[in-house]
Amino acid sequence: MTTPSQTVGPFFSHALPYERDWELVPDGHPGAITLTGRVFDGAGEPVPDALLELWLGFTGERGALSRQGGKVSGFGRCATSPDGTYRFRATRPPRPYLSLQIFARGLLRSLLTRVYLEDVPDPLLDGLDPGRRATLIAAGSGDSYRFDVRLQGAEETVFIDF
């Protein structure tokens, strides 16, 4: 008797974003990584009204909403800009991947995917063919990573049904 999902719609930016929502760690935090990218639709057009949520698997002390309790939070949120860009500043996750959830106008349900910071042997990755596997591997290294989300089409990102 699960409650059905509905789209987040286009008009959430007065409600869901909050101050420093994309900053899971403060500026200058030792070992911080940045994760940026763009969201594209099936026509290759940027998606300017998506909401992305990043989850590292632990709550941390920083506060998921208020960002006042400490240095590290495991949760962040970022609305895409008009050119479809999002950004997060986070700490390196305890697992090889971060969980990314995507909401947008035109998505009647959210989409869940994983951002792998490196291509490693992994139960999820190892079950995918090479082309699809590549959609889950972030580009970059060190403290700067890039991960684009393609909602539809030949290079469509792998989305996961758990």
Added chain:
Amino acid sequence: MSHPPYLSPGYRSTIARAPSRPPVSFKLDPDAIELTSPVFGHEEVGALDADLTRQHAGEPIGERIIVEGRVLDDDGRPLPGTLVELWQANAAGRYAHDLDRHPAPLDPNFTGAGRCLTDQDGRYRFVTIKPGAYPWRNHDNAWRPAHLHFSVFGQAFTQRLITQMYFPGDPLMPFDPIMQSIPDEAARQRLVSSFELGLTEPEWALGYAFDIVLGRTPMETP
């Protein structure tokens, strides 16, 4: 199946945004991070955040309502301490959003956003005003039924839910491709709140009840 399919052509925006492949089925290991969810502290949510009628100097225009319900798991167990976010249009059907071009008035005393944490019984409660219906450009003469947007976290990132609550008896529901994207009639009805005299406060506000049931986490057997 409760949820709508990603592709629902009557809702035009799904055509270029619905993934063309079904999501990859994957059985999580017990340590997978998707089985956990952020925990929100009471100090992060203000006492007045759940009253959308008291966020400005004056009172918003419109019919004052109380919306109350419980967040439950699929076995009916209450989920305490989970974050519930609500947002909506004003009584005239206009969002306090820069890109909403509907020529209806903004209300300087209404932003239309609130949040709260569920209590020990999984219960949330908002005071707000009833939103208006509004036109959108999906098709000729398209109108959204009055609705509240809800966002709920639950106990696992896989349970994360964003949905919309509708009002009983709204004549626009049968014509709305977003609500009608849900294939099952009984499932659609789960998005319709019920008017409750018991939640109604005399001389003050009408009461509506709306429970939210989150899906099973992947480690639970159906």
